[in-house]
Amino acid sequence: SGNPRVSPDAFVRVRGARENNLRNVDVDVPRDAIVAFTGVSGSGKSSLAFGTIFTEAQRRYLESVAPYARRLIQQGHNPHVESITGLPPAVALQQRRGAPSSRSSVGTVTTLSNSLRMLFSRAGTFPDGFTDRLDSDAFSPNTAAGACPECHGIGVAHTVTEETLVPDPSLSIRDGAIAAWPGAWQAKNLRDITIALGYDVDRPWRELDPADREWLLFTDEQPVMEITPQRDRVAKPYKGMFWSAKKYVFHTLADSNSAKMRERVLQFVRTGVCPLCGGSGLRREALAVTFAGRTIAELNALPMSDLADILRPTTMLTDAAPALPTSSSGERTDVAVAITTDLVARIEVLIDLGLGYLGLGRVTTTLSPGEMQRLRLATQLRSGLFGVVYVLDEPSAGLHPADAEPLLDVLEQLTDAGNSVFVVEHNMDVVRGADWIVDVGPGAGEGGGEVLYSGAVDGLAEVAESVTRPFLFPGADGAASQARALRTPTGWLTLEGASLHNLVDVEASFPLGTFVAVTGVSGSGKSSLVGGVLRDVVRGYLRGDDAADQPDDETTDAAASAETGLTEATLPDGRADIPTVRTVDGLEHIDRLVRVDQKPIGRTPRSNLATYTGLFDAVRAVFAGTDLARERGYTAGRFSFNVAGGRCETCLGEGYVSVELLFLPGSYGKCPTCHGARYNAETLEVTYRGKNIAEVLALTVDEAAGFLEPVPAASRSLRTLRDVGLGYLRLGQPATELSGGEAQRIKLATELQRARRGHTLYLLDEPTTGLHPADVRLLLTQLHALVDTGNTVVVVEHDMDVIASADWVIDLGPAGGNAGGRVVAAGTPEDVAQVAESRTALYLARAIT
Ligand code: ADP
Ligand code: ADP
Ligand code: ZN
Numbered sequence: 001s002g003n004p005r006v007s008p009d010a011f012v013r014v015r016g017a018r019e020n021n022l023r024n025v026d027v028d029v030p031r032d033a034i035v036a037f038t039g040v041s042g043s044g045k046s047s048l049a050f051g052t053i054f055t056e057a058q059r060r061y062l063e064s065v066a067p068y069a070r071r072l073i074q075q076g077h078n079p080h081v082e083s084i085t086g087l088p089p090a091v092a093l094q095q096r097r098g099a100p101s102s103r104s105s106v107g108t109v110t111t112l113s114n115s116l117r118m119l120f121s122r123a124g125t126f127p128d129g130f131t132d133r134l135d136s137d138a139f140s141p142n143t144a145a146g147a148c149p150e151c152h153g154i155g156v157a158h159t160v161t162e163e164t165l166v167p168d169p170s171l172s173i174r175d176g177a178i179a180a181w182p183g184a185w186q187a188k189n190l191r192d193i194t195i196a197l198g199y200d201v202d203r204p205w206r207e208l209d210p211a212d213r214e215w216l217l218f219t220d221e222q223p224v225m226e227i228t229p230q231r232d233r234v235a236k237p238y239k240g241m242f243w244s245a246k247k248y249v250f251h252t253l254a255d256s257n258s259a260k261m262r263e264r265v266l267q268f269v270r271t272g273v274c275p276l277c278g279g280s281g282l283r284r285e286a287l288a289v290t291f292a293g294r295t296i297a298e299l300n301a302l303p304m305s306d307l308a309d310i311l312r313p314t315t316m317l318t319d320a321a322p323a324l325p326t327s328s329s330g331e332r333t334d335v336a337v338a339i340t341t342d343l344v345a346r347i348e349v350l351i352d353l354g355l356g357y358l359g360l361g362r363v364t365t366t367l368s369p370g371e372m373q374r375l376r377l378a379t380q381l382r383s384g385l386f387g388v389v390y391v392l393d394e395p396s397a398g399l400h401p402a403d404a405e406p407l408l409d410v411l412e413q414l415t416d417a418g419n420s421v422f423v424v425e426h427n428m429d430v431v432r433g434a435d436w437i438v439d440v441g442p443g444a445g446e447g448g449g450e451v452l453y454s455g456a457v458d459g460l461a462e463v464a465e466s467v468t469r470p471f472l473f474p475g476a477d478g479a480a481s482q483a484r485a486l487r488t489p490t491g492w493l494t495l496e497g498a499s500l501h502n503l504v505d506v507e508a509s510f511p512l513g514t515f516v517a518v519t520g521v522s523g524s525g526k527s528s529l530v531g532g533v534l535r536d537v538v539r540g541y542l543r544g545d546d547a548a549d550q551p552d553d554e555t556t557d558a559a560a561s562a563e564t565g566l567t568e569a570t571l572p573d574g575r576a577d578i579p580t581v582r583t584v585d586g587l588e589h590i591d592r593l594v595r596v597d598q599k600p601i602g603r604t605p606r607s608n609l610a611t612y613t614g615l616f617d618a619v620r621a622v623f624a625g626t627d628l629a630r631e632r633g634y635t636a637g638r639f640s641f642n643v644a645g646g647r648c649e650t651c652l653g654e655g656y657v658s659v660e661l662l663f664l665p666g667s668y669g670k671c672p673t674c675h676g677a678r679y680n681a682e683t684l685e686v687t688y689r690g691k692n693i694a695e696v697l698a699l700t701v702d703e704a705a706g707f708l709e710p711v712p713a714a715s716r717s718l719r720t721l722r723d724v725g726l727g728y729l730r731l732g733q734p735a736t737e738l739s740g741g742e743a744q745r746i747k748l749a750t751e752l753q754r755a756r757r758g759h760t761l762y763l764l765d766e767p768t769t770g771l772h773p774a775d776v777r778l779l780l781t782q783l784h785a786l787v788d789t790g791n792t793v794v795v796v797e798h799d800m801d802v803i804a805s806a807d808w809v810i811d812l813g814p815a816g817g818n819a820g821g822r823v824v825a826a827g828t829p830e831d832v833a834q835v836a837e838s839r840t841a842l843y844l845a846r847a848i849t
């Protein structure tokens with residue numbers, strides 16, 4: 001083709017790919033270029049890009065470094081493909097959240113923290129009297145040299161005060177003034193020791209001498225006293241050790257094996273910012289050093305875009321002197337220039353990727369998967385690797401359309417450095433900027449799995465079969481959004497004085513009984529408003545008295561959530577930054593809250609489509625009703641693979657056995673006894689309309705719709721699953737094999753099949769992630785159906801098709817972080833499209849016309 005970046009002899013040639021639904025695919029994909037893999041959800045894009053190309057590259061790599069790995073890898077990591085030639089080593093950047101327990105931060109993932117510490121160590125300004133420069137480790141809370149002695153670098157400390165330890169100072173010690181002390185005989189023991197030490201245990205606490213109170217509560221001393229029990233004449237004298245209230249509390253927290261005891265003492269503890277280091281986790285010496293007038297802790301807390309502004313003047317110094325290890329400041333030296341130049345260049349890449357609002361100190365567990373992937377992407381630019389294939393999963397996820405250009409620039413830098421970039425992508429602006437497109441389809445599951453087109457992007461215009469074509473070349477038939485009458489709100493939910501993260505005293509009104517889109521660039525505050533403040537307020541209300549007479553309120557869903565991820569009960573981190581709001585109006589119009597997210601519907605193969613939606617209950621009942629089952633006394637439980645009886649005991653009904661690989665996350669291989677059927681042989685002898693239970697689980701939703709037609713409860717579920725475009729999934733497809741988008745639609749279908757009018761508030765955070773524009777259309781139909789039955793849907797979105805279809809748009813911004821957090825525009829899509837200050841307006845205007 002005419003594309004100058006594509007060289008004819010640099011191709012990855014895939015032959016006979018059969019992974020998952022791929023139908024013996026042959027395809028040639030250029031190296032040293034940006035290649036976009038497109039197709040509807042379930043068409044097989046990931047099976048080709050990740051499941052085949054990346055997996056094979058990784059397998060070859062592992063084989064070369066560790067021959068014995070081969071045996072292990074064959075169990076689950078050997079792609080179904082005849083051959084692949086021209087394949088360079090591959091690096092996959094998939095969307096994953098930071099591991100929940102890790103202490104990693106934006107600074108550590110990008111390694112910017114290392115450079116910043118180096119800057120402070122070698123070029124910071126030290127206070128007078130410092131003779132030695134601190135090592136760069138001394139600026140890290142994660143090293144022994146740097147960690148604050150009080151909180152051990154965590155920045156959070158448990159503190160106890162007289163108020164927490166002695167809630168009622170009118171009591172005497174004998175009456176239990178020191179509530180934090182243990183109960184029962186231990187209390188009596190401590191009291192006797194206190195008496196032996198000469199304290200008055202009968203006076204009200206508040207009348208005791210302040211020095212005595214201080215000692216009793218906080219001393220580290222543990223005098224041992226000879227105690228003669230007073231009341232109990234039979235007891236022998238013994239030696240007893242004193243514990244101050246504080247010492248007892250911290251000892252229990254650190255050493256007690258009893259969760260109950262730890263919980264009891266926790267009520268006497270306040271958890272908050274460490275008073276010694278102010279939450280930075282650093283030692284005082286490190287906090288005394290500054291650069292450009294700020295401590296490293298202050299710089300870590302700033303958005304990176306501000307940090308770059310602070311460092312930039314140093315990069316432009318013209319009179320930089322050679323560094324002298326003895327001088328108290330290195331700020332005007334060539335070392336400072338070199339380090340800041342490197343830092344600023346790297347931060348600018350992150351700003352280009354729409355991440356400038358993040359601070360270096362931000363912990364990665366609070367980042368979205370899309371943000372995390374872009375952080376890793378930026379880091380790769382500096383890795384100096386070349387001749388590598390990067391395989392990326394929707395790098396545009398979470399990005400405002402305004403940021404699609406810079407993303408492409410970054411991808412181009414990777415190819416310019418001699419790498420190949422393969423992206424599974426749904427954002428047509430990114431796809432248009434690619435050098436090559438591989439369109440997979442035409443449909444999903446068995447209806448897909450073929451490469452419809454592989455070539456320069458323009459050429460797809462000729463491929464009539466392609467579902468992607470009308471979206472890539474608008475104006476072609478089929479892609480125009482239908483005009484629709486705007487709905488009239490049935491009420492308003494108004495938040496005043498909403499604050500969280502970068503939202504400060506914001507007013508926002510949500511029209512109820514309508515479809516509301518919350519928009520704005522990445523970091524503008526959308527999730528903080530919707531997933532934070534709004535959700536918190538409504539949850540709080542529904543948990544209150546009003547919820548008691550609502551059988552279907554969120555408490556029910558919250559109970560289900562631990563299992564399903566449909567809603568989330570609590571914020572995982574004990575952040576001090578909690579949602580607040582001054583006044584709320586209109587809550588009485590809402591009687592239920594449901595959050596539909598893309599979290600997996602289960603983490604083991606035990607959970608699947610049929611169990612999650614409840615349709616499996618109906619299927620099991622049908623099997624229990626067959627003649628053979630009755631004859632043998634098999635109840636519905638016999639047809640469950642989760643309990644002993646009917647299931648295969650080798651795999652305990654999983655159909656798979658877990659294979660632990662040394663360097664790879666645990667994976668699953670087929671059960672050697674039942675070969676994946678999950679049931680024992682006797683159970684499989686029972687058939688309904690000629691199929692045993694394992695065969696029914698192997699049906700796709702489409703097939704089952706006919707087969708289970710006589711079973712009304714199952715048919716209803718199956719109909720909604722087909723409506724949301726999941727007809728291609730198999731009933732027994734383990735939850736571990738579902739994509740985030742598929743999981744989300746299963747949750748929606750489960751909601752829809754409840755089919756009731758209501759006043760439910762649905763909250764969705766970027767529901768279009770992972771969805772092809774054609775799937776977005778399906779999703780929209782479903783969401784609008786929910787609104788048409790009286791419910792309210794609030795989505796955080798970047799997809800202009802979705803935003804244009806909304807009844808109301810709330811646009812936050814104007815930019816990210818501290819430069820955002822305001823409502824820039826609110827109104828109908830047409831209104832918002834006119835607002836000059838809104839970064840969304842331009843794109844929205846295009847989508848409307
Ligand atoms: P896409 O990336 O286009 O959304 P996938 O490649 O993820 O599609 O999936 C293609 C088909 O293979 C779908 O029907 C999907 O349900 C199925 N599938 C995906 N992963 C697995 C797996 N691990 N085992 C079996 N089937 C799978
Ligand atoms: P959006 O959803 O529009 O991308 P967010 O609500 O996620 O924006 O973020 C708004 C601002 O709040 C950003 O500056 C972000 O860095 C900050 N922020 C978001 N979540 C957290 C958190 N858990 N801890 C600290 N800051 C956060
Ligand atoms: Zn501390």
Ligand code: ZN
Nearest residue numbers: 648651671674
């Ligand atoms: Zn088995």
